[in-house]
Amino acid sequence: xxxxxxxxxxxxxxxxxxxxxxxxxxxxxxxxxxxxxxxxxxxxxxxxxxxxxxxxxxxxxxxxxxxxxxxxxxxxxxxxxxxxxxxxxxxxxxxxxxxxxxxxxxxxxxxxx
Amino acid sequence: xxxxxxxxxxxxxxxxxxxxxxxxxxxxxxxxxxxxxxxxxxxxxxxxxxxxxxxxxxxxxxxxxxxxxxxxxxxxxxxxxxxxxxxxxxxxxxxxxxxxxxxxxxxxxxxxxxx
Numbered sequence: 341x342x343x344x345x346x347x348x349x350x351x352x353x354x355x356x357x358x359x360x361x362x363x364x365x366x367x368x369x370x371x372x373x374x375x376x377x378x379x380x381x382x383x384x385x386x387x388x389x390x391x392x393x394x395x396x397x398x399x400x401x402x403x404x405x406x407x408x409x410x411x412x413x414x415x416x417x418x419x420x421x422x423x424x425x426x427x428x429x430x431x432x433x434x435x436x437x438x439x440x441x442x443x444x445x446x447x448x449x450x451x452x453x
Numbered sequence: 454x455x456x457x458x459x460x461x462x463x464x465x466x467x468x469x470x471x472x473x474x475x476x477x478x479x480x481x482x483x484x485x486x487x488x489x490x491x492x493x494x495x496x497x498x499x500x501x502x503x504x505x506x507x508x509x510x511x512x513x514x515x516x517x518x519x520x521x522x523x524x525x526x527x528x529x530x531x532x533x534x535x536x537x538x539x540x541x542x543x544x545x546x547x548x549x550x551x552x553x554x555x556x557x558x559x560x561x562x563x564x565x566x567x568x
Contacts, residue, residue: 382559439555441497442499446495
């Protein structure tokens with residue numbers, strides 16, 4: 341089955357620094373999604389990407405859908421303490437009834453004030 | 454945004470008992486709901502896809518007789534962990550797809566601990 345490789349596995353940064361994380365896949369997806377999960381909570385959608393090459397921003401977050409449809413990255417600029425959490429990428433084939441999400445293994449972000 | 458609730462938020466049970474977890478879409482109709490399992494510091498693993506009015510589709514390796522899923526209405530899906538054992542202890546998360554949109558909304562999760 342499809343697998344997503346997400347890196348880095350964890351990051352320790354200082355407040356104010358920029359962060360970048362990425363996901364690669366062995367096969368294509370038609371939708372890439374980035375989620376944030378706080379401890380003991382469900383994932384919350386940050387950014388959704390629907391078109392190859394698409395670059396989308398949401399506040400301090402920027403994500404891109406790779407042109408090959410096999411990769412995506414997420415950047416966080418000027419990090420703040422509340423950015424702490426686990427970030428997951430997810431891919432979706434979509435169309436018809438195939439709305440299953442395949443998740444990456446997550447990036448644990450720690451921000452030191 | 455759309456809201457998905459789960460009940461209970463955490464449950465502790467004895468080995469051998471069955472536990473039911475509810476997933477509700479509060480302000481939209483969900484023709485499809487998904488059940489995930491997450492171990493500590495691990496990713497979300499899809500267990501099954503639940504379609505309203507039909508049988509659930511289970512992922513490879515997930516025992517359908519162990520994890521019973523019922524999607525009886527457009528706003529409710531239930532997951533029953535039958536004859537629970539300590540290895541079933543995990544964080545169970547559901548998501549619901551709003552049929553009008555191409556987006557899934559996640560519930561807050563249920564922490565199951567089997568003693």
